[in-house]
Amino acid sequence: MSAKAPLPRPGATLDITDAVCPLTFVKAKVALEDLEAGQVISIRLNDGEPAQNLPRSLKDEGHAVLGLTDNGDGTFALLVRKGPA
Protein backbone atom coordinates (compact mmCIF):
# COMPACT_ATOMS: atom_id res chain seq x y z
CA MET A 1 0.00 0.00 0.00
CA SER A 2 1.60 3.22 -1.04
CA ALA A 3 -1.10 5.65 0.05
CA LYS A 4 -4.68 5.64 1.17
CA ALA A 5 -6.95 4.91 -1.79
CA PRO A 6 -10.14 6.97 -2.09
CA LEU A 7 -13.12 5.18 -0.59
CA PRO A 8 -16.14 4.43 -2.78
CA ARG A 9 -19.38 6.33 -2.23
CA PRO A 10 -21.93 4.28 -0.34
CA GLY A 11 -25.21 3.35 -2.06
CA ALA A 12 -26.95 2.83 1.27
CA THR A 13 -26.66 4.02 4.87
CA LEU A 14 -27.57 2.58 8.24
CA ASP A 15 -27.47 4.07 11.73
CA ILE A 16 -27.04 1.59 14.56
CA THR A 17 -25.97 4.03 17.26
CA ASP A 18 -29.25 3.30 19.09
CA ALA A 19 -28.48 -0.43 19.33
CA VAL A 20 -26.32 -2.54 21.63
CA CYS A 21 -24.65 -5.91 21.10
CA PRO A 22 -25.89 -8.26 19.66
CA LEU A 23 -28.49 -6.08 17.94
CA THR A 24 -25.75 -3.99 16.31
CA PHE A 25 -24.70 -7.08 14.38
CA VAL A 26 -28.28 -8.18 13.67
CA LYS A 27 -29.26 -4.79 12.26
CA ALA A 28 -26.16 -4.65 10.06
CA LYS A 29 -26.72 -8.19 8.85
CA VAL A 30 -30.36 -7.49 7.96
CA ALA A 31 -29.42 -4.29 6.13
CA LEU A 32 -26.73 -6.13 4.13
CA GLU A 33 -29.23 -8.83 3.18
CA ASP A 34 -31.30 -6.18 1.41
CA LEU A 35 -28.35 -5.18 -0.80
CA GLU A 36 -27.01 -6.71 -4.00
CA ALA A 37 -23.53 -8.27 -3.93
CA GLY A 38 -20.95 -5.56 -4.56
CA GLN A 39 -23.09 -2.70 -3.20
CA VAL A 40 -21.50 -0.48 -0.58
CA ILE A 41 -23.14 0.60 2.68
CA SER A 42 -22.00 3.12 5.25
CA ILE A 43 -22.90 2.11 8.80
CA ARG A 44 -22.83 4.67 11.61
CA LEU A 45 -21.93 3.02 14.88
CA ASN A 46 -20.81 3.91 18.36
CA ASP A 47 -17.24 3.91 19.62
CA GLY A 48 -16.35 1.05 21.96
CA GLU A 49 -17.58 -2.51 21.43
CA PRO A 50 -19.42 -1.88 18.13
CA ALA A 51 -16.40 -0.19 16.53
CA GLN A 52 -14.06 -2.86 17.92
CA ASN A 53 -16.09 -5.90 16.98
CA LEU A 54 -18.53 -5.25 14.13
CA PRO A 55 -15.85 -5.04 11.38
CA ARG A 56 -14.60 -8.50 12.31
CA SER A 57 -18.12 -9.95 12.50
CA LEU A 58 -18.97 -8.64 9.03
CA LYS A 59 -15.66 -9.94 7.67
CA ASP A 60 -16.51 -13.37 9.08
CA GLU A 61 -19.86 -13.11 7.24
CA GLY A 62 -17.96 -12.75 3.97
CA HIS A 63 -18.28 -9.01 3.38
CA ALA A 64 -15.42 -6.66 2.49
CA VAL A 65 -14.68 -4.02 5.11
CA LEU A 66 -13.34 -0.97 3.27
CA GLY A 67 -12.83 1.58 5.99
CA LEU A 68 -13.53 2.69 9.53
CA THR A 69 -13.54 6.46 9.92
CA ASP A 70 -13.82 8.44 13.13
CA ASN A 71 -16.71 10.91 12.83
CA GLY A 72 -15.27 12.89 15.74
CA ASP A 73 -18.53 12.80 17.71
CA GLY A 74 -18.13 9.45 19.48
CA THR A 75 -19.34 7.57 16.42
CA PHE A 76 -17.58 5.88 13.51
CA ALA A 77 -18.51 5.31 9.89
CA LEU A 78 -17.92 1.73 8.75
CA LEU A 79 -17.85 1.27 5.01
CA VAL A 80 -18.71 -2.27 3.86
CA ARG A 81 -19.07 -3.86 0.43
CA LYS A 82 -21.53 -6.73 0.37
CA GLY A 83 -19.81 -10.03 -0.37
CA PRO A 84 -20.91 -12.64 -2.90
CA ALA A 85 -24.04 -14.52 -1.81
Place this chain on the structure above:
Amino acid sequence: MTTDYKALKDGGFMRQIQKDRFSLRLKVVGGHLSSGQLRAVSDAADRFGSGHVHLTSRQGLEIPFIALADIEAVKEYLAQHGVEAGVCGPRVRTVTACQGAGVCPSGCIDTMALARRISERYFGRVLPHKFKFGVTGCRNNCLKAEENDLGVKGGYAVRWLSGPCSLCGVCAKACREGAISVGEREVSLDARKCNHCGRCVKACPTEAWEGQSGFLVSFGGLFGNRIAQGRGLLGLLTDAEDVLRISDAALDFFDRHGRPGERFRTVVERVGWEGLAEAVGGRP
Protein backbone atom coordinates in the same frame (compact mmCIF):
# COMPACT_ATOMS: atom_id res chain seq x y z
CA MET B 1 -9.83 -56.95 55.60
CA THR B 2 -9.17 -53.30 56.31
CA THR B 3 -9.96 -50.80 53.61
CA ASP B 4 -6.97 -48.91 52.22
CA TYR B 5 -8.64 -45.54 51.80
CA LYS B 6 -5.43 -43.92 50.64
CA ALA B 7 -5.04 -46.42 47.79
CA LEU B 8 -8.67 -45.83 46.84
CA LYS B 9 -8.18 -42.09 46.83
CA ASP B 10 -5.04 -42.40 44.73
CA GLY B 11 -7.12 -44.36 42.23
CA GLY B 12 -9.82 -41.70 42.01
CA PHE B 13 -12.30 -42.95 44.63
CA MET B 14 -13.28 -40.12 46.97
CA ARG B 15 -14.67 -41.19 50.31
CA GLN B 16 -18.14 -39.78 50.93
CA ILE B 17 -19.73 -38.80 54.22
CA GLN B 18 -22.06 -41.77 53.73
CA LYS B 19 -20.41 -44.94 55.08
CA ASP B 20 -18.77 -47.17 52.45
CA ARG B 21 -19.89 -44.96 49.58
CA PHE B 22 -17.40 -43.44 47.15
CA SER B 23 -17.48 -40.85 44.44
CA LEU B 24 -15.45 -42.08 41.48
CA ARG B 25 -13.48 -39.38 39.75
CA LEU B 26 -12.98 -39.99 36.03
CA LYS B 27 -10.14 -39.03 33.76
CA VAL B 28 -11.14 -36.23 31.39
CA VAL B 29 -8.70 -34.20 29.29
CA GLY B 30 -9.71 -30.68 28.33
CA GLY B 31 -13.37 -31.32 29.14
CA HIS B 32 -13.61 -33.53 26.06
CA LEU B 33 -15.54 -36.81 26.05
CA SER B 34 -16.99 -38.81 23.19
CA SER B 35 -20.71 -39.45 23.20
CA GLY B 36 -19.88 -43.16 23.62
CA GLN B 37 -17.87 -42.43 26.76
CA LEU B 38 -20.70 -40.30 28.10
CA ARG B 39 -23.17 -43.11 27.51
CA ALA B 40 -20.89 -45.50 29.41
CA VAL B 41 -20.64 -43.02 32.30
CA SER B 42 -24.42 -42.66 32.25
CA ASP B 43 -24.90 -46.45 32.32
CA ALA B 44 -22.31 -46.83 35.09
CA ALA B 45 -24.12 -44.21 37.19
CA ASP B 46 -27.35 -46.18 36.81
CA ARG B 47 -25.78 -49.58 37.48
CA PHE B 48 -23.31 -48.76 40.23
CA GLY B 49 -24.21 -45.29 41.51
CA SER B 50 -27.43 -43.48 42.31
CA GLY B 51 -28.32 -42.48 38.76
CA HIS B 52 -26.62 -39.12 38.69
CA VAL B 53 -23.24 -37.66 37.72
CA HIS B 54 -21.43 -34.69 39.19
CA LEU B 55 -19.65 -32.17 36.94
CA THR B 56 -16.64 -30.91 38.87
CA SER B 57 -15.26 -27.40 38.95
CA ARG B 58 -12.34 -28.40 36.70
CA GLN B 59 -14.10 -30.10 33.78
CA GLY B 60 -14.07 -33.47 35.49
CA LEU B 61 -16.81 -36.02 36.02
CA GLU B 62 -17.55 -37.97 39.17
CA ILE B 63 -19.96 -40.83 39.72
CA PRO B 64 -21.05 -40.64 43.37
CA PHE B 65 -22.60 -43.31 45.61
CA ILE B 66 -20.56 -46.29 44.48
CA ALA B 67 -20.52 -49.10 47.07
CA LEU B 68 -17.16 -50.34 48.34
CA ALA B 69 -18.00 -53.81 47.00
CA ASP B 70 -18.51 -52.49 43.45
CA ILE B 71 -15.23 -50.63 43.08
CA GLU B 72 -13.48 -53.13 40.86
CA ALA B 73 -16.62 -53.85 38.84
CA VAL B 74 -17.30 -50.22 37.99
CA LYS B 75 -13.70 -49.63 36.95
CA GLU B 76 -13.75 -52.68 34.72
CA TYR B 77 -17.06 -51.68 33.19
CA LEU B 78 -15.83 -48.17 32.41
CA ALA B 79 -12.48 -49.44 31.07
CA GLN B 80 -14.34 -51.60 28.55
CA HIS B 81 -15.86 -48.40 27.21
CA GLY B 82 -12.69 -46.33 27.11
CA VAL B 83 -13.21 -44.42 30.35
CA GLU B 84 -10.43 -44.35 32.93
CA ALA B 85 -10.44 -43.40 36.58
CA GLY B 86 -9.00 -40.01 37.50
CA VAL B 87 -6.59 -39.18 40.30
CA CYS B 88 -6.61 -37.33 43.59
CA GLY B 89 -3.87 -36.58 46.08
CA PRO B 90 -0.38 -35.16 45.54
CA ARG B 91 -0.03 -35.56 41.80
CA VAL B 92 -0.68 -33.93 38.45
CA ARG B 93 -4.44 -33.53 38.17
CA THR B 94 -6.91 -33.20 35.33
CA VAL B 95 -5.51 -31.05 32.53
CA THR B 96 -8.19 -28.52 31.65
CA ALA B 97 -8.61 -26.68 28.36
CA CYS B 98 -11.07 -24.54 26.44
CA GLN B 99 -12.01 -25.70 22.94
CA GLY B 100 -9.38 -23.48 21.35
CA ALA B 101 -8.63 -22.84 17.71
CA GLY B 102 -10.14 -26.17 16.62
CA VAL B 103 -13.62 -24.82 17.36
CA CYS B 104 -13.55 -21.24 18.66
CA PRO B 105 -13.12 -18.25 16.30
CA SER B 106 -11.11 -16.44 18.99
CA GLY B 107 -8.67 -19.30 19.56
CA CYS B 108 -4.99 -18.71 18.77
CA ILE B 109 -3.68 -22.22 19.57
CA ASP B 110 -4.80 -25.83 19.35
CA THR B 111 -5.54 -26.17 23.06
CA MET B 112 -6.83 -29.72 22.86
CA ALA B 113 -3.69 -31.05 21.19
CA LEU B 114 -1.50 -29.38 23.82
CA ALA B 115 -3.73 -30.52 26.71
CA ARG B 116 -3.52 -34.12 25.47
CA ARG B 117 0.26 -33.93 25.20
CA ILE B 118 0.55 -32.47 28.70
CA SER B 119 -1.80 -35.10 30.08
CA GLU B 120 0.04 -37.97 28.37
CA ARG B 121 3.33 -36.70 29.71
CA TYR B 122 2.40 -35.82 33.30
CA PHE B 123 -1.09 -36.98 34.34
CA GLY B 124 -0.89 -38.74 37.71
CA ARG B 125 2.80 -37.94 38.25
CA VAL B 126 3.49 -37.90 41.99
CA LEU B 127 4.72 -34.56 43.37
CA PRO B 128 4.95 -32.88 46.80
CA HIS B 129 1.34 -31.67 46.39
CA LYS B 130 -1.38 -31.46 43.76
CA PHE B 131 -0.41 -29.76 40.51
CA LYS B 132 -2.87 -28.32 38.01
CA PHE B 133 -2.37 -27.51 34.35
CA GLY B 134 -4.82 -25.39 32.38
CA VAL B 135 -4.71 -24.37 28.72
CA THR B 136 -6.71 -21.46 27.32
CA GLY B 137 -6.83 -20.51 23.67
CA CYS B 138 -6.64 -16.73 23.83
CA ARG B 139 -6.55 -13.64 25.96
CA ASN B 140 -10.28 -13.90 26.68
CA ASN B 141 -9.03 -16.53 29.13
CA CYS B 142 -12.23 -18.59 29.41
CA LEU B 143 -10.11 -21.27 31.06
CA LYS B 144 -8.56 -18.93 33.66
CA ALA B 145 -4.95 -19.91 32.95
CA GLU B 146 -3.48 -17.96 35.90
CA GLU B 147 -5.49 -20.00 38.42
CA ASN B 148 -3.36 -23.00 37.63
CA ASP B 149 0.01 -24.12 38.97
CA LEU B 150 1.04 -23.95 35.34
CA GLY B 151 -1.19 -22.11 32.92
CA VAL B 152 -0.84 -21.77 29.17
CA LYS B 153 -2.54 -19.05 27.16
CA GLY B 154 -2.60 -18.80 23.39
CA GLY B 155 -1.54 -15.64 21.59
CA TYR B 156 -0.10 -14.35 18.35
CA ALA B 157 3.24 -12.78 17.49
CA VAL B 158 1.98 -10.23 14.97
CA ARG B 159 3.56 -8.50 11.98
CA TRP B 160 2.09 -5.88 9.65
CA LEU B 161 2.34 -6.49 5.89
CA SER B 162 2.24 -3.36 3.79
CA GLY B 163 1.24 -5.11 0.55
CA PRO B 164 -2.34 -6.18 1.30
CA CYS B 165 -3.09 -3.29 3.69
CA SER B 166 -5.87 -0.87 2.70
CA LEU B 167 -5.21 1.46 5.69
CA CYS B 168 -8.86 1.03 6.65
CA GLY B 169 -8.21 1.61 10.36
CA VAL B 170 -10.04 -1.46 11.65
CA CYS B 171 -6.97 -2.91 13.40
CA ALA B 172 -6.24 0.26 15.35
CA LYS B 173 -9.79 0.17 16.71
CA ALA B 174 -9.79 -3.58 17.34
CA CYS B 175 -6.61 -3.29 19.42
CA ARG B 176 -7.53 -2.74 23.07
CA GLU B 177 -4.01 -1.77 24.08
CA GLY B 178 -3.68 1.24 21.81
CA ALA B 179 -0.60 -0.38 20.27
CA ILE B 180 -1.51 0.30 16.63
CA SER B 181 -1.56 3.60 14.81
CA VAL B 182 -2.58 4.08 11.21
CA GLY B 183 -0.80 6.77 9.22
CA GLU B 184 -1.31 8.07 5.71
CA ARG B 185 0.99 5.43 4.23
CA GLU B 186 1.69 2.85 6.87
CA VAL B 187 0.58 1.17 10.05
CA SER B 188 2.87 1.04 13.05
CA LEU B 189 2.88 -1.29 16.04
CA ASP B 190 4.22 -0.37 19.47
CA ALA B 191 5.69 -3.72 20.47
CA ARG B 192 5.91 -2.66 24.14
CA LYS B 193 2.12 -2.28 24.28
CA CYS B 194 1.25 -5.40 22.24
CA ASN B 195 -0.16 -8.16 24.49
CA HIS B 196 -0.28 -10.79 21.72
CA CYS B 197 -4.11 -10.98 21.81
CA GLY B 198 -4.24 -11.29 18.01
CA ARG B 199 -7.35 -9.12 17.61
CA CYS B 200 -5.65 -7.20 14.77
CA VAL B 201 -5.08 -10.46 12.88
CA LYS B 202 -8.65 -11.63 13.41
CA ALA B 203 -10.21 -8.26 12.56
CA CYS B 204 -8.13 -7.27 9.51
CA PRO B 205 -10.33 -7.41 6.40
CA THR B 206 -7.39 -7.75 4.00
CA GLU B 207 -5.09 -10.22 5.80
CA ALA B 208 -2.51 -7.50 6.29
CA TRP B 209 -1.63 -8.71 9.78
CA GLU B 210 0.29 -11.95 9.97
CA GLY B 211 0.00 -13.86 13.24
CA GLN B 212 2.27 -16.65 14.40
CA SER B 213 0.68 -18.80 17.11
CA GLY B 214 2.41 -18.84 20.45
CA PHE B 215 2.11 -19.70 24.12
CA LEU B 216 2.21 -17.50 27.23
CA VAL B 217 3.05 -19.59 30.29
CA SER B 218 2.17 -18.60 33.88
CA PHE B 219 3.48 -20.19 37.05
CA GLY B 220 2.22 -20.62 40.60
CA GLY B 221 -1.49 -19.87 40.36
CA LEU B 222 -3.75 -20.90 43.25
CA PHE B 223 -7.50 -20.69 43.64
CA GLY B 224 -8.33 -22.58 46.80
CA ASN B 225 -7.44 -21.96 50.42
CA ARG B 226 -5.21 -19.27 49.14
CA ILE B 227 -5.80 -17.24 46.02
CA ALA B 228 -2.84 -16.10 43.97
CA GLN B 229 -2.42 -15.24 40.34
CA GLY B 230 0.13 -17.18 38.30
CA ARG B 231 3.07 -15.14 37.05
CA GLY B 232 4.59 -15.03 33.60
CA LEU B 233 8.37 -15.32 33.54
CA LEU B 234 8.86 -15.75 29.81
CA GLY B 235 7.74 -14.02 26.67
CA LEU B 236 5.61 -15.57 23.95
CA LEU B 237 6.92 -19.05 23.06
CA THR B 238 6.26 -20.06 19.48
CA ASP B 239 7.16 -23.75 19.80
CA ALA B 240 4.96 -26.21 21.73
CA GLU B 241 8.11 -28.25 22.48
CA ASP B 242 9.35 -25.31 24.56
CA VAL B 243 6.16 -25.43 26.63
CA LEU B 244 6.85 -29.08 27.44
CA ARG B 245 10.54 -28.45 28.13
CA ILE B 246 9.61 -25.62 30.51
CA SER B 247 6.93 -27.76 32.16
CA ASP B 248 9.55 -30.49 32.70
CA ALA B 249 11.80 -27.90 34.36
CA ALA B 250 8.99 -26.51 36.56
CA LEU B 251 7.94 -29.97 37.78
CA ASP B 252 11.57 -30.94 38.43
CA PHE B 253 11.98 -27.71 40.40
CA PHE B 254 8.87 -28.60 42.44
CA ASP B 255 10.13 -32.14 43.02
CA ARG B 256 13.59 -30.97 44.05
CA HIS B 257 12.59 -28.15 46.39
CA GLY B 258 9.07 -28.99 47.56
CA ARG B 259 8.27 -30.36 50.99
CA PRO B 260 5.43 -32.86 51.31
CA GLY B 261 2.12 -31.04 51.35
CA GLU B 262 3.54 -27.76 50.05
CA ARG B 263 1.95 -26.22 46.98
CA PHE B 264 4.10 -25.14 44.05
CA ARG B 265 3.46 -21.45 44.71
CA THR B 266 4.64 -21.72 48.30
CA VAL B 267 7.79 -23.52 47.21
CA VAL B 268 8.55 -20.85 44.63
CA GLU B 269 8.06 -18.09 47.20
CA ARG B 270 10.24 -19.88 49.74
CA VAL B 271 13.04 -20.67 47.28
CA GLY B 272 12.60 -17.44 45.33
CA TRP B 273 11.11 -16.53 41.96
CA GLU B 274 14.65 -16.02 40.69
CA GLY B 275 15.32 -19.72 41.26
CA LEU B 276 12.30 -20.77 39.24
CA ALA B 277 13.08 -18.22 36.53
CA GLU B 278 16.56 -19.62 36.24
CA ALA B 279 15.21 -23.19 36.09
CA VAL B 280 12.81 -22.38 33.25
CA GLY B 281 15.14 -19.97 31.46
CA GLY B 282 13.17 -16.79 32.10
CA ARG B 283 13.25 -13.53 34.06
CA PRO B 284 11.70 -13.15 37.52
